[in-house]
Each structure stands twice: as C-alpha cells, then as structure tokens.
Amino acid sequence: MACKTPVKTPLGQACRERRAANCQEYQSPRPVALFRSAKKSTPCKTPSRIRSPGKGDRFIPSRRAMDLDVAHFTLMQESAKENAGSHASDCLSPTKEEYKRQLAGSLLRTDESEQCRILAFKHKAPAPPEGHVNPMRVLYSQNMDPAVRPAKKAFRHIPSAPERILDAPELVDDYYLNLLDWSARNTLAIALGSTVYLWNAASGTIQELMEAGNEGGEDYVTSVAWAGDGKHLAVGLGSSEVQLWDCEANKQIRSLRGHSARVGALSWSGPTLSSGGRDSLILNHDVRLREHITARMTGAHEQEICGLKWSPSGAQLASGGNDNLLHVWDAAQSAAPLHRIDQHQAAVKALAWCPFQANLLASGGGTADRCIKFWNTNTGACVNSIDTHSQVCALQWSPTERELLSSHGFSQNQLCLWKYPSMAKVAELTGHTARVLHLALSPDGTTVASAAADETLRFWKVFGGNDAASVPAGTRGKAAAKAQDSRSGLRSINIR
Amino acid sequence: MATAGATRETITLKGSTAIVTEFFGYAVDSILYQRGIYPEENFTRVKKYGLSMLVCTDERVRDYLKQVLSQISEWLLTGKLQKLVLVVASVATKEVLERWAFNIETDKESVQTGTTREKSDKEIMSEIQAIVRQITASITFLPLLDETCTFDLLAYTAADSAVPSTWEESDARLINKSAEVKLRSFSTKVHQVDAMVAYKNDDEGD
Numbered sequence: 001m002a003c004k005t006p007v008k009t010p011l012g013q014a015c016r017e018r019r020a021a022n023c024q025e026y027q028s029p030r031p032v033a034l035f036r037s038a039k040k041s042t043p044c045k046t047p048s049r050i051r052s053p054g055k056g057d058r059f060i061p062s063r064r065a066m067d068l069d070v071a072h073f074t075l076m077q078e079s080a081k082e083n084a085g086s087h088a089s090d091c092l093s094p095t096k097e098e099y100k101r102q103l104a105g106s107l108l109r110t111d112e113s114e115q116c117r118i119l120a121f122k123h124k125a126p127a128p129p130e131g132h133v134n135p136m137r138v139l140y141s142q143n144m145d146p147a148v149r150p151a152k153k154a155f156r157h158i159p160s161a162p163e164r165i166l167d168a169p170e171l172v173d174d175y176y177l178n179l180l181d182w183s184a185r186n187t188l189a190i191a192l193g194s195t196v197y198l199w200n201a202a203s204g205t206i207q208e209l210m211e212a213g214n215e216g217g218e219d220y221v222t223s224v225a226w227a228g229d230g231k232h233l234a235v236g237l238g239s240s241e242v243q244l245w246d247c248e249a250n251k252q253i254r255s256l257r258g259h260s261a262r263v264g265a266l267s268w269s270g271p272t273l274s275s276g277g278r279d280s281l282i283l284n285h286d287v288r289l290r291e292h293i294t295a296r297m298t299g300a301h302e303q304e305i306c307g308l309k310w311s312p313s314g315a316q317l318a319s320g321g322n323d324n325l326l327h328v329w330d331a332a333q334s335a336a337p338l339h340r341i342d343q344h345q346a347a348v349k350a351l352a353w354c355p356f357q358a359n360l361l362a363s364g365g366g367t368a369d370r371c372i373k374f375w376n377t378n379t380g381a382c383v384n385s386i387d388t389h390s391q392v393c394a395l396q397w398s399p400t401e402r403e404l405l406s407s408h409g410f411s412q413n414q415l416c417l418w419k420y421p422s423m424a425k426v427a428e429l430t431g432h433t434a435r436v437l438h439l440a441l442s443p444d445g446t447t448v449a450s451a452a453a454d455e456t457l458r459f460w461k462v463f464g465g466n467d468a469a470s471v472p473a474g475t476r477g478k479a480a481a482k483a484q485d486s487r488s489g490l491r492s493i494n495i496r
Numbered sequence: 497m498a499t500a501g502a503t504r505e506t507i508t509l510k511g512s513t514a515i516v517t518e519f520f521g522y523a524v525d526s527i528l529y530q531r532g533i534y535p536e537e538n539f540t541r542v543k544k545y546g547l548s549m550l551v552c553t554d555e556r557v558r559d560y561l562k563q564v565l566s567q568i569s570e571w572l573l574t575g576k577l578q579k580l581v582l583v584v585a586s587v588a589t590k591e592v593l594e595r596w597a598f599n600i601e602t603d604k605e606s607v608q609t610g611t612t613r614e615k616s617d618k619e620i621m622s623e624i625q626a627i628v629r630q631i632t633a634s635i636t637f638l639p640l641l642d643e644t645c646t647f648d649l650l651a652y653t654a655a656d657s658a659v660p661s662t663w664e665e666s667d668a669r670l671i672n673k674s675a676e677v678k679l680r681s682f683s684t685k686v687h688q689v690d691a692m693v694a695y696k697n698d699d700e701g702d
Contacts, residue, residue, distance in 0.1 A: 116578050117654070119659060209553070
C-alpha cells in the first residue's frame, strides 16, 4: 500500500494534467475539427459555415439524428491519442491504430460507452401470491371511454315479491346443513328429508335423484353440492358417507368415506371436493383418485363444521364451525389454517367469497352473533362488520353488482340486499314465514333461490339486469321459460 | 448544534453511499407498490423524504432487498456500480415489461482520495422527493401490468470488479419495442443518480 500510492499518484496526476492541457489546446480548434469531419464525408467544399445551430447546412439538413456528444468525444479522443502518440512514439502502425479505434468504436457504441458487467442476485425475489390481481386495474378502468364502459344503471327495480314459489315439504329445519345448490347446467338440487330432488329450472321438470338409507337404516341427506361441470352432484349423508352422483345417468359413481359423523358441508374446487363433518374434521377428496383423501384438516375446529367454501380462484378454503370459529386455509397447506378468526360470537355457517375482489370473504354469524363480517383473507384482517339484528343463515354475492344478499331468521325471516362496501340496505325481501336457511344463485346470475324452514322454496330476481342481451347464450332457454312464466303469472307448484 | 449543522453540509463518500442506498430501497419499494407487483395489504406507510412512502412488509421481499442493498452499498463505496436496473417481468411468459434504470456516476476523486463535497441535506432531499413523486406519477402513463409479475434487480458493475458468490452474471434483459421516459436525477456531488423508465410499447412499432 505504502509503496504503491506514491507511484500511482504522480502518474495519475501527470495524466490528468496532460489531458487538461489537451483540452485547452483543442478548445479553440474544436469547430475546425468538426468542420473537417464534415468536409471528409462530402467531396465538395462548403464555402462558408452557417452559424445558426437550428437550421443545419444543406448537406446535413438535420442534426437531430446525430449524437454530437459522442462525435465530440471520439474526436477529442483521437486528437488526444495523436498527441500521446507523438510523445511516446508508439510502435503501432497508423493503420493498426485506426483499426483498433474502429473496432473499439463499433464494439462500444452501445448506450454504455464503458464496458461493464451485469450482475443479478442469485436468490430471486418471491413471486406475488397466487391469484394476485394488480390493484392498479381500477385506475385504468375508471376513465374508460364511455362507449366501451357499460352504461351505468341509475336505477334498478328489485321486485319485492318472489318470482315463483315451490313447496319443499320435509325440508329439515337444521341450521347446520346445506341442502340447496344450483348447477351450472341450470338444475337445482334440493334435499328434502332423505331424498334429493333435481328441479330443471329451464323446463320445470322434477326428478328424484336418490333416497338415503334405502338399506333399511334411517338416514337423511345433510348436504348437496354441484361440481363445476354441472353434471356431478356430491351428497353428504347423516351416516357420515359422501356419495357422488352422475345426474345425467342418474347413477351413483362412488362413495367417499372418511368421516365419522354426519357431513354437513361440501365445497368443490375443480376435481377436489372438500367435506366438513360433525366430527370437526375437514377432508379434501380428489374424486379422480382411488385413494381419494388428499388432505385431512384436523384439530382446527372443535365442533361441527357447518360452512365450507372454496374461493373462486381455488387458492383458499374458508371453513366455519359451531365453535364460533372461522378458518381460512391455503390450498397448498393443510397442516394448519392460514388464519384463525374467532371474532364471531356464534356458529359461522354463512360464507361467501367476493367475485369482484380477490381475497374478500363475507361471513355471517348465528343467533348470538347476528353480524356480517368482511375479511381480507391475505392478512386475516377484518375489513368491515355490521350488525343485522338477526341470525345470518346464508350469504350470496351478486355476480354483476357490488351487492350482497343475506338471509335471516327470527324475527323477520327476511332476505336483505346490501350495497358493498357502504353496506347500505338496498332492499328487504319478506315472504318466508320461518328462517331462510339456504340460498343458491342461478347460473345466469339473475335469480336467487331461497329455501326456508317454512318448507317453501322461493325464487327472487334480485340481481337481474332487465336487458335480455346480458343473458348468456347458454341460459336463453331459461329466459324463455321465465318469459312464459311471467305471462302465466305467479305460479305455485308442488314439488311432489 | 452548530457543529452538527456544519457537518451536514459536507458529503463524504460513506455518507453519500448511505443516502443513495437508502434511496434505492425506497424507490424499489414504491415502484413495487405503484406498479402493483405485490398485493396492497403487504405495504405499510412510513414517513420519509417529507413524503408518505409505502414499504413492503413481506418478509421474503424485505430479506431479498436487504441482501441486495448491502452489496449495492459495498459497490457504491468502491465506485464500481454504474447502473442499477429494476426489471419487471411477467411470471408466466418471463417477458420483460418494464425496466427502471438508475444510472450512477461516481465522483472519481472522492473514491480515490476521499475528498468531501459540499451539499446541504435539504437540497438532496428535495431532489430525491422529486424523483419519488415522479415514480408515483408514472402510473399515469405506464400501461397496466395485466398479468402477475415479478421483479429483479440488475447491477451494472465495472468489468474489473469481482463477482460475489451469491451473485451471477445476467443478460441486460432489454425490452424490445419499448418506449422510454427519462425521469429526474439527484446528486450528492459524490454520486449522481439519473432515473429512467422503459416500458413495453407495442403500438409504436406497428
């Protein structure tokens, strides 16, 4: 170190001094040098230089495309080298030097005029969580062209009376069961006592799918859930069995065992069926596999599981139990829940994932709680909570509007439509005479079916857009059937 | 008090390195937030540069940045760092969609002989503030990152610098058909940082 610096400094200084001298020396001839280069490229002589910088001359009309800084730099370098060459009398021949200069010029004419090394850290930054949607999207859609943006509906009529009422005798009045579901193929499945009925919403035909406990024993259906294809139905039974039915062939495909008590909650995510039972156990079944149980989620709940919902992305599973707990599970991790939420004061049955905002979950509590709470399932934070003054039995988000429908028990037995996030009450739909246990949304997203302990099934057109154009092609049949219904007025049909 | 005020005006190489490193940390965080690379709830607000800045709280991101920035500060101290680039690339296609480049020019004399420069803290802060504001405002012209993206930091170092064991050589990951917007720059008189953003702009090429 000590011997190195004294050697280095004078040399460096000398160099710098010389360069400074060069600079000074070439300060005055600089325009000449520039001019010379221009002369070199053009054979004829320019008589006089035009002084105005903006106009350029007639041979180089536009100087905008030229990088004058780089040109100046290379010129200066050349003259510096010439100067140095005369001093140190380089052994390089002039042609070789020219070649070297050109080579360097062509190699280094990138935006980095110096050579460098590009390095990156080996351990990369983590990817954003699965299903993450850029929150900035809102900013880009806000000022969209009005022609592109869907016309804003200033006012939407919400019919206060049900569109249709069906009798549902022997519907078990049990808060912990999930007995209603509407398939993607427009078929409604409802369990009445020990029998599952399918009601085709397009044609209005009724079909008995199965009866539980036909081997002599007493049994009843505790839950139904349609698979995403709308063809297969999972049926949970009081005998702790889960059956899988092909509803086109009217045939039981397989039986899934694993629970030791009744299975009150079912939810599908692709080929995965999750089931929650009175044994406080949640099982994930891959219905394609022989060994169907892919995950056992145990120890989180202490009592019966009555609410179970997969998020639309399939990344998270929400489970609610009679132990007043709500758990959010990561799809990839079944050992422990992602979040354990104990803010409800009663059983958590009503669960609904928001369709327009990822990671937003709405949950409703039972009689002692009466609250609808909103959760950010990424952080587990409570976003909002409102007291509904009544037991919350079921929740259903609107697929089109930012609205949430909740169904309640004592004392009004009503359905409430809320605006989100203001939670202003838009409508209150009364008609049921006992608590409204189940809600199901039609595949076209306009109608909600509600099944209540008064043994009726009512259809409410709460989310409906009035325009026929918004009805997807696949559900035109239903729209036609509905039009027919409206002509014949309100009908009451007995399911059996 | 008087001495504290006096020393603040002097900028040493070490102090300048600290300022620039800290700036990179906050700049990266605010780009991650403004461009929506990570979910909003992973960010928390802190007061910095007289602004309210958003800082990512995800532990893995924090850990990554800590390790990268400590190396960056080492390079800054030796004057080896020429450029720091934040690359935003799609997770699915690996295509580079955005490139935030910070060119760094180091005052050679400060590195070699340790001379100090004079510039007030306030002045530097207001320059940094202007860049941060520009990053925030950038969402008005940058296109929406419609797919999930990750980011990566590239350091352009002098060719003669050694490669640390935890780092690897990378290509420049340039964007084809890009549009570039030059942002403001700031200087501590020891380090001069010029910011620039390049983004994918398909329409222009057609």
